[in-house]
Amino acid sequence: MISLNINQKDYQVDADPDMPLLWAIRDLAGLTGTKFGCGVAQCGACVVHLNGEAVRSCVTKVSRAAGQKIVTIEGLSQNNDHRLQIAWNEANVPQCGYCHSGQIMSAAVLLRENPNPTDEDIDMAMSGNICRCGTYLRIRKAIHLAAEMQRKESSSR
Amino acid sequence: MAIEQISRRSFIKTTGTAGLALWLGLSAKGSTRKTTNIATTKNFSPFILVEDNGSITIYNIKPEMGQGTFQSVPAVIAEEFEVSLGQVSIKNTSGEPEFGRGQRAGGSASIRTGYNDYRKIGAAARTVFIAAAANRWKVSPDNCYADNGKVFNNTDKRSFTYGELVEDAAKLDLPKEPKLKDPKDFKIVGKMSHRPDIPLKTCGKAQFGIDVQVPGMVYASVERCPVIGGTLKSFDASEALKMPGVLKVVGAERIVGNYRYTGVAVIANSWWAAMQARKKLQIDWDFKGFDNFSSEDYEEHLRSLASEEGLVDKNIGDITSVSVSPQNTVEALYETPMVAHSPMEPMNAVAHVQGDKLEIWTSTQVPSSVTGNSPNELPKLMGFAPENVQMHNMFVGGGFGRRLYLDYMTEAVNIAKQYDKPVKLIWSREDTTQCGPFRPMTFSKLSGGFSGDGKLVTFTHKVISPSLSESARPNFDKTKVDGSMVEGIGEQDYQVPNLKTSYVRADYHVPLAAWRSVTSSTLAFAHECFIDELAHKAGKDPLDFRMSLLASDSDTARIFRKLSEVSNWDQPVGERRGRGVGQWKFFAGQCAQAVEVTHKPDGTIKIDKVYAVIDLGVAVNPDNVANQTEGAVVMALTAATKPAITFEQGRVMQHNFYDNTMVRINEMPQVEVHILTGEGKIKGVGEPGLPPFAPALANAIFAATGKRIRKMPFELKV
Numbered sequence: 001m002i003s004l005n006i007n008q009k010d011y012q013v014d015a016d017p018d019m020p021l022l023w024a025i026r027d028l029a030g031l032t033g034t035k036f037g038c039g040v041a042q043c044g045a046c047v048v049h050l051n052g053e054a055v056r057s058c059v060t061k062v063s064r065a066a067g068q069k070i071v072t073i074e075g076l077s078q079n080n081d082h083r084l085q086i087a088w089n090e091a092n093v094p095q096c097g098y099c100h101s102g103q104i105m106s107a108a109v110l111l112r113e114n115p116n117p118t119d120e121d122i123d124m125a126m127s128g129n130i131c132r133c134g135t136y137l138r139i140r141k142a143i144h145l146a147a148e149m150q151r152k153e154s155s156s157r
Numbered sequence: 158m159a160i161e162q163i164s165r166r167s168f169i170k171t172t173g174t175a176g177l178a179l180w181l182g183l184s185a186k187g188s189t190r191k192t193t194n195i196a197t198t199k200n201f202s203p204f205i206l207v208e209d210n211g212s213i214t215i216y217n218i219k220p221e222m223g224q225g226t227f228q229s230v231p232a233v234i235a236e237e238f239e240v241s242l243g244q245v246s247i248k249n250t251s252g253e254p255e256f257g258r259g260q261r262a263g264g265s266a267s268i269r270t271g272y273n274d275y276r277k278i279g280a281a282a283r284t285v286f287i288a289a290a291a292n293r294w295k296v297s298p299d300n301c302y303a304d305n306g307k308v309f310n311n312t313d314k315r316s317f318t319y320g321e322l323v324e325d326a327a328k329l330d331l332p333k334e335p336k337l338k339d340p341k342d343f344k345i346v347g348k349m350s351h352r353p354d355i356p357l358k359t360c361g362k363a364q365f366g367i368d369v370q371v372p373g374m375v376y377a378s379v380e381r382c383p384v385i386g387g388t389l390k391s392f393d394a395s396e397a398l399k400m401p402g403v404l405k406v407v408g409a410e411r412i413v414g415n416y417r418y419t420g421v422a423v424i425a426n427s428w429w430a431a432m433q434a435r436k437k438l439q440i441d442w443d444f445k446g447f448d449n450f451s452s453e454d455y456e457e458h459l460r461s462l463a464s465e466e467g468l469v470d471k472n473i474g475d476i477t478s479v480s481v482s483p484q485n486t487v488e489a490l491y492e493t494p495m496v497a498h499s500p501m502e503p504m505n506a507v508a509h510v511q512g513d514k515l516e517i518w519t520s521t522q523v524p525s526s527v528t529g530n531s532p533n534e535l536p537k538l539m540g541f542a543p544e545n546v547q548m549h550n551m552f553v554g555g556g557f558g559r560r561l562y563l564d565y566m567t568e569a570v571n572i573a574k575q576y577d578k579p580v581k582l583i584w585s586r587e588d589t590t591q592c593g594p595f596r597p598m599t600f601s602k603l604s605g606g607f608s609g610d611g612k613l614v615t616f617t618h619k620v621i622s623p624s625l626s627e628s629a630r631p632n633f634d635k636t637k638v639d640g641s642m643v644e645g646i647g648e649q650d651y652q653v654p655n656l657k658t659s660y661v662r663a664d665y666h667v668p669l670a671a672w673r674s675v676t677s678s679t680l681a682f683a684h685e686c687f688i689d690e691l692a693h694k695a696g697k698d699p700l701d702f703r704m705s706l707l708a709s710d711s712d713t714a715r716i717f718r719k720l721s722e723v724s725n726w727d728q729p730v731g732e733r734r735g736r737g738v739g740q741w742k743f744f745a746g747q748c749a750q751a752v753e754v755t756h757k758p759d760g761t762i763k764i765d766k767v768y769a770v771i772d773l774g775v776a777v778n779p780d781n782v783a784n785q786t787e788g789a790v791v792m793a794l795t796a797a798t799k800p801a802i803t804f805e806q807g808r809v810m811q812h813n814f815y816d817n818t819m820v821r822i823n824e825m826p827q828v829e830v831h832i833l834t835g836e837g838k839i840k841g842v843g844e845p846g847l848p849p850f851a852p853a854l855a856n857a858i859f860a861a862t863g864k865r866i867r868k869m870p871f872e873l874k875v
């Protein structure tokens with residue numbers, strides 16, 4: 001048994017230590033918001049936060065995540081109201097939507113590290129996430145929108 | 158009665174209606190119908206359910222794969238029914254026979270072909286609720302109006318909710334030709350509105366096929382012959398069966414169009430365990446000689462076939478009647494490759510076989526074919542009575558034509574037939590990249606001839622390619638032109654007095670598929686680049702030359718005028734820069750694009766800007782149309798400039814996103830979308846943005862560098 005802390009909840013999972021964290025999250029913890037896209041850290045559909053850092057759960061062994069703090073898209077906010085989620089809705093970003101859990105999880109780390117990203121910063125941080133539907137312009141727009149919300153929140157504080 | 162039983166069961170299950178409920182919809186003949194309480198009638202598609210507790214449900218029969226039907230179809234019904242989308246529940250249908258044969262999304266057809274019917278359904282429903290209220294008030298229906306799910310009395314503003322009127326409305330006949338709203342009174346259609354599926358997709362709640370979890374479920378992964386066309390001789394699973402979590406290893410057939418392949422499936426208690434064990438399988442394949450196949454050889458074969466006469470498709474005027482001197486003739490051969498659809502959600506299905514019954518959960522573009530009665534639909538393919546198949550269609554994580562095909566379901570069902578629990582089959586990314594079906598390669602031989610006074614008098618376009626229809630359909634007639642392989646090339650608005658299109662079919666052994674915008678995705682590249690070559694020969698501006706071939710009241714001329722305006726076509730673009738144009742008119746619709754590029758000192762080409770003008774007649778959600786068109790540009794850019802699917806020794810040489818690469822955010826050009834509405838017929842949204850892009854880009858590169866590109870994929874470097 002391996003104990004995982006996902007979205008501040010403890011799970012005991014019966015997993016081979018080499019199993020990628022992705023499958024433990026999806027199939028053993030039953031949290032299917034995190035997606036399988038490529039299995040080789042190429043597309044970013046599986047991005048989750050491990051101790052606050054964006055990791056590709058498809059190539060992260062579950063043993064490495066044991067006892068660490070894991071956050072998935074389901075745990076990013078209580079009510080789908082993280083400023084990125086609000087911005088994603090405001091800019092009508094997703095089409096099929098399959099890659100967007102990973103997109104948002106990558107963007108969340110970017111915004112924390114860089115509250116005022118330029119287009120180039122966004123491209124740099126988000127180029128590990130593929131969107132086959134091609135919603136890239138809207139991803140850029142939504143990240144700018146969320147950054148603006150973040151700035152307004154901090155200036156009104 | 159059997160049908161009644163099934164209807165009852167599935168409807169109670171999907172809605173759980175308690176009190177009195179009224180279904181309103183459309184019969185197979187296209188006239189409006191209704192029934193109270195439970196729909197028990199064949200050939201009746203109940204789109205709206207109104208219950209006496211006030212709840213209203215609109216059923217969406219077009220699978221949501223990112224194109225926006227989860228909003229657009231209900232929106233048109235809601236518009237005429239006078240309800241807001243916020244007050245209705247939207248439910249996707251799952252191939253239930255009661256919802257008819259139209260449960261399929263493809264060909265950019267959901268609004269294009271359904272718009273008028275959806276309006277009629279909503280308007281007819283509104284009419285009976287107004288009549289029911291008028292009867293109660295003993296006033297004329299003309300003195301009443303509907304708004305926001307209520308009927309109001311014009312005189313004193315009394316009102317009834319639709320729910321309060323269910324019982325009375327149920328007694329009234331639906332008008333066959335209800336009065337439709339004046340589009341200027343539209344509150345939903347044509348207005349920007351947030352798609353109701355998006356909140357589900359930002360918090361991980363949207364359930365795709367791959368997310369389905371069924372109690373007791375096990376997992377499967379299939380090893381298939383690395384050489385397409387090879388067959389299974391024997392396998393040894395002894396090592397695989399020793400791996401932890403492995404439950405069983407079975408042979409599993411997959412049916413894709415006219416092809417049947419058998420692979421070896423590992424069933425395990427987790428997908429990861431199945432994948433690990435799959436590597437331990439010892440399999441003896443018979444490659445059947447297909448291991449000699451290479452796509453490079455095949456390209457050479459297509460080049461040699463280009464000299465054949467072929468079958469004539471369209472023949473206008475008489476190409477042989479005019480003599481054009483060689484110096485006034487332009488000829489070219491264009492070449493396009495195979496590509497994979499590569500949706501982000503890998504192929505998958507959960508199948509549960511219990512005796513003669515099948516329950517299946519998946520994401521598909523064609524729910525109707527999962528429960529249909531035709532020989533090439535899932536029940537009959539797999540040996541089930543259609544009424545014994547229950548399916549659950551989920552959000553589709555990318556279709557692009559790939560999920561028009563049932564092959565991954567046939568494989569899952571064949572595995573499930575050999576195991577007594579629900580089986581979730583997931584294809585790896587490598588499986589999804591390599592197993593096909595693929596977009597066929599097409600080669601195009603074109604010629605154009607000018608008269609002595611500079612008029613274009615002859616134009617021919619011959620397509621040389623394997624046949625989509627031959628791959629997909631039984632009893633394909635090789636003596637006839639496969640219409641899907643000459644798609645659009647005889648339908649452009651350009652007026653040339655002598656025009657001939659033709660087709661040379663090439664034998665092939667690899668399964669083929671429609672890929673977003675089907676053959677227009679390759680033929681438009683050849684056709685519209687060649688038009689540019691003709692313009693160059695004529696010494697004219699590419700857009701002026703095109704306009705000179707068009708009747709001024711044609712759709713294409715109208716679209717080009719708008720494109721010229723929004724792209725400032727008459728302004729120079731500057732040093733080291735170039736601008737190209739492309740358009741395409743085909744079954745799905747029409748779009749024209751202008752692309753601006755810069756030729757940088759290091760030789761690379763930077764795409765500065767893409768202007769797109771899409772002609773629609775009506776745009777239900779203009780912002781979604783823009784999103785679709787932006788996405789079509791990205792998909793076209795990937796197909797034009799990223800590696801294609803190639804074969805060596807019978808094997809696909811691309812594996813995953815590291816060698817089957819996709820355009821990423823750092824390569825994303827600016828795209829500005831303009832929508833033409835209000836004129837002409839209703840056209841599609843999902844596909845038309847794709848075909849014009851590659852030719853517009855190649856033409857822009859020519860304008861900037863003088864280098865003519867006649868083969869996809871091409872490098873963004875000159």
